[in-house]
Amino acid sequence: QVQLKESGPGLVQPSQTLSLTCTVSGLSLTSNSVSWIRQPPGKGLEWMGVIWSNGGTDYNSAIKSRLSISRDTSKSQVFLKMNSLQTEDTAMYFCARNWEYFDYWGQGVMVTVSS
Amino acid sequence: DIQMTQTPSSMPASLGERVTISCRASQGISNYLNWYQQKPDGTIKPLIYYTSNLQSGVPSRFSGSGSGTDYSLTISSLEPEDFAMYYCQQYDSSPLTFGSGTKLEIK
Numbered sequence: 001q002v003q004l005k006e007s008g009p010g011l012v013q014p015s016q017t018l019s020l021t022c023t024v025s026g027l028s029l030t031s032n033s034v035s036w037i038r039q040p041p042g043k044g045l046e047w048m049g050v051i052w053s054n055g056g057t058d059y060n061s062a063i064k065s066r067l068s069i070s071r072d073t074s075k076s077q078v079f080l081k082m083n084s085l086q087t088e089d090t091a092m093y094f095c096a097r098n099w100e101y102f103d104y105w106g107q108g109v110m111v112t113v114s115s
Numbered sequence: 116d117i118q119m120t121q122t123p124s125s126m127p128a129s130l131g132e133r134v135t136i137s138c139r140a141s142q143g144i145s146n147y148l149n150w151y152q153q154k155p156d157g158t159i160k161p162l163i164y165y166t167s168n169l170q171s172g173v174p175s176r177f178s179g180s181g182s183g184t185d186y187s188l189t190i191s192s193l194e195p196e197d198f199a200m201y202y203c204q205q206y207d208s209s210p211l212t213f214g215s216g217t218k219l220e221i222k
Binding site: 035058060062092100101 | 147149151159161164165170202204206209211212213214215
């Protein structure tokens, strides 16, 4: 069955770069897109960006200058990198299948930005 | 960006009650509207896509409707497992945006 699992550091210092990995199983990245979505504590959901099945990307304009999404199809992994982290980037980070309708979600990984 | 206004932000309700959650877009979104449920442990589950299509495995007590800028999610008879957060999401244009959420609480 389709599964997605996020991994990465739980704590990042301000101004540093966040690197997260989404490892998928039960689907091929060459025929599926994967999105990243985040949720600050006690707040709502924010779509961050997507990597499409052809390797193209689209990012939320609010964070586009700081964000990069890439993938390694041989390892079934999608990567998120976001630089210049601030405390307001503290959030649960989710990866999910698809772009328009997120039909499978990972469990999320909590990232805290703090010195 | 399209703003999604979800109401109410919280809703106390009783088991067996019929409830409706509303979602209004800042511009027409041509029925490109989905609904999700988030449980207290953070798990997110898709419920409805393209306004009114039920995700496989979702109970038939859930339904969606709407058009233009106004959409709604209805639960016909609340079960204990339905008390959770609910979010709408538009995909008419990028960036995809979510409503601020509705917390369905036990009365």
